[in-house]
Amino acid sequence: MNGVDLRPTRPGTDPHAHARALRRGPAPGEAPVAVVLLHGRGDSAAGILGLADELDARGAGPVTFLAPDAVGGQWYPLRFLEPVERNEPWLTSALAVVERAVADLASAGVPRERIVVAGFSQGACLALEYVARAGGAWGGAVALSGGLIGSEVDPARYPERLDGTAVFLGCSDADAHIPEARVHASGRQLLAQGASVTSRIYPGMGHTVNADELGWFVDHLRRLADRVG
16 A cells, blocks of 8 residues: 555554454455445444445445444544644554555455445545545545545645546535535545546535435445456
């Protein structure tokens, strides 16, 4: 992962060093597609796996879901719009958790082209930040109410190409936590890196996930499985 700097800001400081992950669905390598699913602030791996159940109920097909659990229920302490340094060393530690989940899938024979990194709210921000920094061709990135992290979207932080990676950005135009402008700025950055970006802004939706977003997610997982199969 050339684009992801996983070095602690201060040596020996790694708040999420002992983070665990829960799994839903087949064991890694036994399904055509895997999803690393990242929960929001105040939630948990068990909570976000409810989204996996929704996707399964809508016919996503056999999918391995791997949901890491943030220590203390949050990936980083401050808003995602704060300067990156202010959320360290938690942010670097959180990125390392995602990297470990990806490495676990890879060791079971699941390449990044079959891995979707997805999340809601704070987890959506972390998912986008990870994929944008890592670069490469992924199975996809799905941000449900999220955007790239930092006081501004700094292209210097994202030197890697995304090689056609499908990215979905879904958010309300009235979200109290995620400004619509940041969703659009994130989409522009990901496009500049070579991603294929779908952005959908929902009038007055609030901070939640809707059926249209779930529909896109399910359709994408099916298409991805078909390409593998």
